[in-house]
Amino acid sequence: MDGVGAEQQPVSVGRSAKAVLRQAEALLAAVRTVLSDHARVRADIEHALSPLRERLVARELDGIPVSRLKDVTGGRLRLGALEQAGYSTVRQVLDARPYALQQIPGIGAQSASQAISAARQIAGAVRDSVAVRIDIDATDDPRTTALVIALHRMVNAGPETARAVDSAERIAGELASLLPAARPARGRLRMLLTGQRRRRETQDAVARISGLVAESATREQHLLLAQASADLLRPPADPTEAWIDFELRSAEYYRLLGEIANMAPDAQASEGYLPTDISDQVRAQPLDDTHRRVSLRGYQAFGARFALARRRVIIGDEMGLGKTIQAIAALAHLKSQGLTHFLVVCPASVLINWIREIEARSALDAYRVHGPYRQAALEEWIEQGDVAVTTFDALHSLPIPDDVPLGMLVVDEAHYVKNPEARRARTVAEWTGRTAHVLFLTGTPMENRVEEFRNLVHYLQPGLVPHIRHGDAVAGSQAFRKAVAPAYLRRNQQDVLTELPELVQVDAWEEFTRSDLNAYRTAVDDGNFMAMRRAAYAEPADSAKLNRLLEIVGEAAENDLKVVVFSYFRDVLSTVHEALVSRAPGRAHGPTHGLTHGPITGSLTAVRRQELVDEFAAAPGHAVLLSQIQAGGVGLNMQAASIVVLCEPQVKPTMETQAVARAHRMGQVRHVQVHRLLTTDSIDQRMLEILSSKSRLFDAYARRSDVAESTPEAVDISEQSLARRIVEEEQLRLAVAGRNAPAGDEDLVT
Structure with missing residues (x-):
């Protein structure tokens, strides 16, 4: 044996090490069960999706003339013989047997093989591009119903299951490498026969496993994993129940369908045509979902990350893309990072909606700092933390002590403060100086309102204002967005929503x-x-x-x-x-x-x-x-x-x-x-x-x-x-x- 005796080393052996490894193996079994259950449910969705996709592919191929086979074969294929024999579409060629094509005068074995291979290539390209859509009036179609039922199970498992799967993948990956490295710690003799370097590696692996097990216990991962498995193992829903749920929560179904069917929007469009360096920074920003109760679409998660990574920004997404949810996701992340107090300012007409959305979409408490009970709500928020929601008109008179740590200020309908001379604008400007994180939301496109946009950016990133020029807007919306990318993110419906209009x-x-x-x-x-x-x-x-x-x-x-x-x-x-x-x-x-x-x-x-x-x-x-x-x-x-x-x-x-x-x-x-x-x-x-x-x-x-x-x-x-x-x-x-x-x-x- 090399080095000094084992009895002189801080070796992790004996009962404590064995207990930690047994706990780790139990944890690994639990996470693998969840991953297996999740994979099985996902496979059920893909199985139900396949015939619908193939039906769409067949329809598309029915409309593609056989002459398009030239595009794949470089013009080498003799299409005249195929057309004379009655083959007018790519689908007819795809469905033909090689022997049948070889019976056509002028078509030999090689030409038949080339024709079918070219048809398969076109079919593959079509398969990658078709978008499966769920027709609400297709309740009598067994294939569509099967897909809705398959999606129902995953949708109703909820965001907690997605969180459990993400956690399970991380734990499984870490334990898969750590447990083999920690194997010598199962016995004192094995450790004595292990070289010094290997012994240190074993000790390090046991220590990391111990930390992982302790962290899992603190976060009650076993409960999360057990609940996820229970949710994923629920029996299939009744068709009527599944269709009703789809109609009530179609956005959740479409989000999941888009993810599984790879119907992702164009990456540049979903990221608002930001420059590469900013997109890379945003994608690298973590987004903790501990305090969030809703799953996000990809572009929504990117928007929340943009607000966090860039700190002081405007999200100007078109109506209906979920700006409120993106803001709540950012607040929930900051809560998980230890920040305690957040303030939302909005018109009185949407104040109640903000209260309801915060309570429904997150685990944060929302305080209505408006109306006759404003002072009581404000005092409770100051003491307890989470989100205070108030109006533009009430903001200037809120007696919030300077020592209240404001984690983020969210200003909805931010175009309300476009006039810097108005009292509401001056008040918002003062409040933006109290926190590092400020998020303005507006559905009004800024491309045609350069001066208004400059005023809004001045509250957030004044150093950017001299670089905002009217010529950028004249050059088009994409040019404008790239020019103002450090402070502005906007996506349109047609850019990011690819499924059936919901x-x-x-x-x-x-x-x-x-x-x-x-x-x-x-x-x-x-x-x-x-x-x-x-x-x-x-x-x-x-x-x-x-x-x-x-x-x-x-x-x-x-x-x-x-x-x-x-x-x-x-x-x-x-x-x-x-x-x-x-x-x-x-x-x-x-x-x-x-x-x-x-x-x-x-x-x-x-x-x-x-x-x-x-x-x-x-x-x-x-x-x-x-x-x-x-x-x-x-x-x-x-x-x-x-x-x-x-x-x-x-x-x-x-x-x-x-x-x-x-x-x-x-x-x-x-x-x-x-x-x-x-x-x-x-x-x-x-x-x-x-x-x-x-x-x-x-x-x-x-x-x-x-x-x-x-x-x-x-x-x-x-x-x-x-x-x-x-x-x-x-x-x-x-x-x-x-x-x-x-x-x-x-x-x-x-």
């Missing part, structure tokens, strides 16, 4: 303004159900819902998207029409005079309704179509629109479903966003609470039936009973709220 549903929750609440209370006191439903539009100049609708339409205009606005009430549509054609001064977006079509109402003939839809579709770029939901929600195809706004929830679930289906149907090439305008603590909330318990049964048994399409009244609940129940509940609630209103809460008791 349906993105957004519940836009608003709070009553004082005028809204007065009108609502009057309607409740009168027991007027219909007046309660449209009270939010009674005073247009001070309507929270109308203001949010204008913001949605304004952002759609910025992105050149068409919008359909549905309401049950003609007077609501008249209010919306007037607001759209004559915007009040000071709105965030410009006027839309001349772009508004309709309204489509029940008094119009079918011919006139179709004419309005055709005019709307033919209008270049952005336009708005107004329609009564009962008049335009059935029979008319509005797939020119990619934004649908529902002014109020409907009593009959079928009415909303059919209205949305006017835009989200075959022929739609863009992703459809549905914005349902809702008011908290109102008839809207009561209606949703009552109807939600019935919606799943309705979806399961009625939505896709001919009866539901033709006679929705047959499956909807009684409007009279719903109205009576809600009126009584609201009268009681407001009476109690009035008695219990806190001092100073004037809005509640007015």
Whole structure:
């Protein structure tokens, strides 16, 4: 033996080493089980995906003329003989047997082999490019249903399973190399017979294994792995259950399908055409998901990493790409790094949405620092940490001590602070100096607003401002994005969403303004159900819902998207029409005079309704179509629109479903966003609470039936009973709220 005696070395042998190695082997068995279960579920998806992909490939090859075989063979193949024999498409050649081709005059064994080989090459290229799409109307197709069921298991395993698999891959990789190196530590004699260098390697391996096992125990990896295996081993879902879940959470299914089917968007486009050095820096940025409860698409993960790696930036993704989720992912990562306090500033119209999204998408607590309980919420946030959400108008008066460590400031709808002279802009500028991480979000494209963009960048990276030139914008959006890459990331829907246009549903929750609440209370006191439903539009100049609708339409205009606005009430549509054609001064977006079509109402003939839809579709770029939901929600195809706004929830679930289906149907090439305008603590909330318990049964048994399409009244609940129940509940609630209103809460008791 070389060196000094083993008894003089700090050798990791004996019971302690054996115990550590036994624990490591048990951990390795657990992670391999999870990886095996995950691989099996993924294989089931790929197996279900294969026939759908091959069907698409066959259709594509049916449309490719046999003459294209020349492109592969360099013109050496004699195609005339094939064409004369009736072979007109590449698919016919691909399906032919070599012997059959050899029977054609002029085609020998070599030519037949070349023709089939060329057809296979074309088929391979087509197979790599086709995108499998899930048609919501294909519930009777067993192949599509099999894919939805296979995806259902993985989707419902949730982000915790993805986290478990990532952890399992890391642990398996480390233990696979460490356990063999630690093998001599299983016995004292074996260690005594081991050379000094090998002994040190063994000791180091045992120490690293011990640390890995301890870390696993601290993070309760065994529980995470066991739960992941249980989720992955669940039996297949019933077809109806799987289809309903797909319709409710299509984005999760599409994300997974895109990952498994390799339908990834162009890498440069999904990274906003950033220069290579910045893209490399962003990709190298870790993204901890410990405090996150949602899986991210690839471009969304890149956006969160961009915010973290570049520290002070603007994410300007187009509507519907999940800017909020990217911001929450960045906050969750910083929380895992030990930062404690975060601040989100946004317009009052989206404050409730931020609260709900933070609570649903992360393990962070959200504090509503706005309204009558603002001070109490602020004090609790200062003490407990996590995310405070406030408005632009309230930000300047927040008494936050200087010693509160602000981990990140997120400013939503950042174009609100484009004017550096405005008070809100000066306040935001002051707050950006309190933290190293600042994230501005805006869906407004900055390419055509260079001066506004320079103002925003000045808050974040003032040194970049002199390098931002108007000529970069003139050169095109890609040139502009590369020029401002250190501070700006923008992606468009067509660049990053490659699957079937999905349906993105957004519940836009608003709070009553004082005028809204007065009108609502009057309607409740009168027991007027219909007046309660449209009270939010009674005073247009001070309507929270109308203001949010204008913001949605304004952002759609910025992105050149068409919008359909549905309401049950003609007077609501008249209010919306007037607001759209004559915007009040000071709105965030410009006027839309001349772009508004309709309204489509029940008094119009079918011919006139179709004419309005055709005019709307033919209008270049952005336009708005107004329609009564009962008049335009059935029979008319509005797939020119990619934004649908529902002014109020409907009593009959079928009415909303059919209205949305006017835009989200075959022929739609863009992703459809549905914005349902809702008011908290109102008839809207009561209606949703009552109807939600019935919606799943309705979806399961009625939505896709001919009866539901033709006679929705047959499956909807009684409007009279719903109205009576809600009126009584609201009268009681407001009476109690009035008695219990806190001092100073004037809005509640007015």
